[in-house]
Amino acid sequence: MSELNTIEQFLAHAKNCFLRSENLDKDDAKIDARALLSAVVDKPLSYLSTWPEKHLSAEQSELMLSFIERRLKGEPVAYITGKREFWSLEFFVAPCTLIPRADTETLVEAVLDNNADATNDLSVLDLGTGTGAIALALASEQPHWQIEALDFNDEAVLLANNNAKHLQLSQVKIYQSDWFSAVAKDKRFDVIVSNPPYIDENDTHLTEGDLRFEPKSALVANGNGLSDIKHIIDISRQHLAVNGQLYLEHGFEQHLQVQQLLSDYGFKQIQTFTDFGGNPRITMGYLT
Ligand SMILES: C[S@@+](CC[C@H](N)C(=O)[O-])C[C@H]1O[C@@H](n2cnc3c(N)ncnc32)[C@H](O)[C@@H]1O
Incomplete structure (x- = not known):
């Protein structure tokens, strides 16, 4: 695995993992990677594009890797992040x-x-x-x-x-x-x-x-x-x-x-x- 420190590196890594998976829809690879990372850093999606060079903390890195693993097993992004938007409102979701x-x-x-x-x-x-x-x-x-x-x-x-x-x-x-x-x-x-x-x-x-x-x-x-x-x-x-x-x-x-x-x-x-x-x-x- 190449070095994983920044937002940009984690996004690329997650997207590549999802693209290689047999389990997942390839069209959603980038969207899923962004949704998961946005939840990990607890910032809106726009933050990821604005600050691609920001480093994740050790805790955030570990969390993101665990999220990627769960997603690779097919678990829905919304169950992993615990949230989903509906009617432009943020809802908590659960299994x-x-x-x-x-x-x-x-x-x-x-x-x-x-x-x-x-x-x-x-x-x-x-x-x-x-x-x-x-x-x-x-x-x-x-x-x-x-x-x-x-x-x-x-x-x-x-x-x-x-x-x-x-x-x-x-x-x-x-x-x-x-x-x-x-x-x-x-x-x-x-x-x-x-x-x-x-x-x-x-x-x-x-x-x-x-x-x-x-x-x-x-x-x-x-x-x-x-x-x-x-x-x-x-x-x-x-x-x-x-x-x-x-x-x-x-x-x-x-x-x-x-x-x-x-x-x-x-x-x-x-x-x-x-x-x-x-x-x-x-x-x-x-x-x-
Ligand atoms: C398809 S989900 C819809 C959830 C939500 N209304 C939505 O649109 O996202 C169906 C819901 O009906 C509930 N449900 C199933 N059988 C039920 C019953 N006998 N009485 C009341 N609710 C029931 C389920 O627990 C589930 O939350």
Whole structure:
């Protein structure tokens, strides 16, 4: 190994290791190297370009080498650094739940766009909130909306509450619940949103990339991946206000089935939105 002292040398070393790995996407080698080093020196990415000749301390060097090793085993960068940006907000992440994906911002955008003309503050429920990504992104845009978020995983609830505190969005009520079980029977919301587990257990994507490290409880659902979506559509009807809206994230090949389920359960004006890659990934409907 050539000498490793400066930011520039560590970046080149990490990038080369990642490019040589069979395990990793080569297109991300430079991005991953920069994200890891930025976390190690605890400075923004721009610092790395501004100060390439800065030396790392012995402690930082050791940490960076351990991060490179973990990444070479395929561990997601976000789990290594413990952070991920979503909706331009910094979220803490942990292996108890999904790492927020940029495509989920499409769901946030759809809710905000469809309700841009609302004259009242809306009540919103986020089912399976994980890090709190969707609920907290909505709260950052609409601080007066009454937003609740739940997850059945205790650790995820703790994590989402930490994110709420960190982002100074503690008005969002975050609690433990198996879907609607802890939601008051007579409680109605204007908007219900969810990015639930929707991957079939035999889907080969589960053995690839970041998905290998994320918990099955956040990813996999029975019935070709549709059982949680079906349950949410069914029970949402008891918790939506008149003309209430239900938004669901789903797989790119599931939109027709999700549209059909919404229609079967009485939802109207059903629309599907595409993600940043142009795939149909978010479907919503109104309960009139
Ligand atoms: C695909 S992840 C989505 C996380 C987050 N909403 C996001 O978009 O990044 C699904 C989440 O649903 C939660 N979940 C799974 N089954 C659940 C259930 N029965 N009740 C409540 N939450 C559940 C998981 O713990 C996980 O956090």
